[in-house]
Amino acid sequence: MSPFCVLHAEPDAHWKRSINSTNSSIMNKQALTVAVLLTVLVGGVLYFTNFLQSPILRLTLAIKSSYLDSVESVQHAVDEHFNQQRTIIDLRQKNRFYEQELLNLHQVADEYQKLLQEHNSTFRIIPDSSLVRTLSYVRFGDPHRVWIEMEKFDPKRVYGLLYRGYAAGIVVSKNKRPIALLNGDVKSSYAVNIGVTMAPGIVRGNNSRRLIVEFIPTWIPIKVGDEVLTSGLDRIFMAGLKVGKVISITRASGYQSAVIEPYFYGKNPAYFHVITKVR
Structure with missing residues (x-):
């Protein structure tokens, strides 16, 4: 190998080492930048999550409260309807009973009046109806x-x-x-x-x-x-x-x-x- 070839090889090796060093530095800076961005992003997400959590929670609770109130209102309405229905049925039964009682009382009054006029009247209290x-x-x-x-x-x-x-x-x-x-x-x-x-x-x-x-x-x-x-x-x-x-x-x-x-x-x-x- 000639001296010229030796001299020419040495600068080549130095130039390669310089390029490798530069690339390594750039990669380190990029990695650091990515790490910083990730840190900022995670912090922002956590911050805004806490910031938004309160109104979202309040809205959710309000919707849930309104739903429960509606359910209770419907339940009360249903209960009231069936209570009214039971009351109506009960009143109808009582009304029929009182109609029969009115008829019985009328018969008693009529027979009593006749009994006063005629002591030998046969007395019958309840008509067949x-x-x-x-x-x-x-x-x-x-x-x-x-x-x-x-x-x-x-x-x-x-x-x-x-x-x-x-x-x-x-x-x-x-x-x-x-x-x-x-x-x-x-x-x-x-x-x-x-x-x-x-x-x-x-x-x-x-x-x-x-x-x-x-x-x-x-x-x-x-x-x-x-x-x-x-x-x-x-x-x-x-x-x-x-x-x-x-x-x-x-x-x-x-x-x-x-x-x-x-x-x-x-x-x-x-x-x-x-x-x-x-x-």
Whole structure:
């Protein structure tokens, strides 16, 4: 090897060492820069996480509180609804019981009055009656006839129909099924007495709100405002049940007729009482 080649190789080796040193320095600086950036980034994340955590937590708690309040409100509403429903059912049952008690008390009062007049009267406290349920109109557009649900129905009989102690019509058979002819129906008729003179007559419907009492003897005085009560002589009703009040009177062919305003007309309640047996 010539001296020129030796001299030329030495500067080459020095230059390579210098380049390697420079590259190492640059890499160290880059690593340091990355480490610093990571540190800053992690610190920022932690800082802003703590900074944002408080309002987010408050919002979450507010939403949860609102949800729980809504759930409680709905639960209270449901509880209140079922409590009201139970109360309504209880009141309906009590109302039916009191209707029966009113009927019993009326019978007691009527029998007691008769007992005072006639000491030998046989005394019966409770009339036989049953609670019946309305099913539907017999014919749409006719409010005076309804099908009813009735146990121990005898198609050969005519029954008296009551609503809250008032005479409401009669029950007859149609196709061997019980049908209620309410006050107002032309075929709903039964025996009545009018006023303090106890003038007898037969009340019937007129396909209107008012009822007509016919065949009232002319020699028995009656007047507007007199109360009309069942007589019980047809054995459909017991005596003394309220029917209505006289609002006008006419005379013709040896009889009087009276138009009355009934206490019950066309209400079509869900339940009636039926007199199944009278004394």
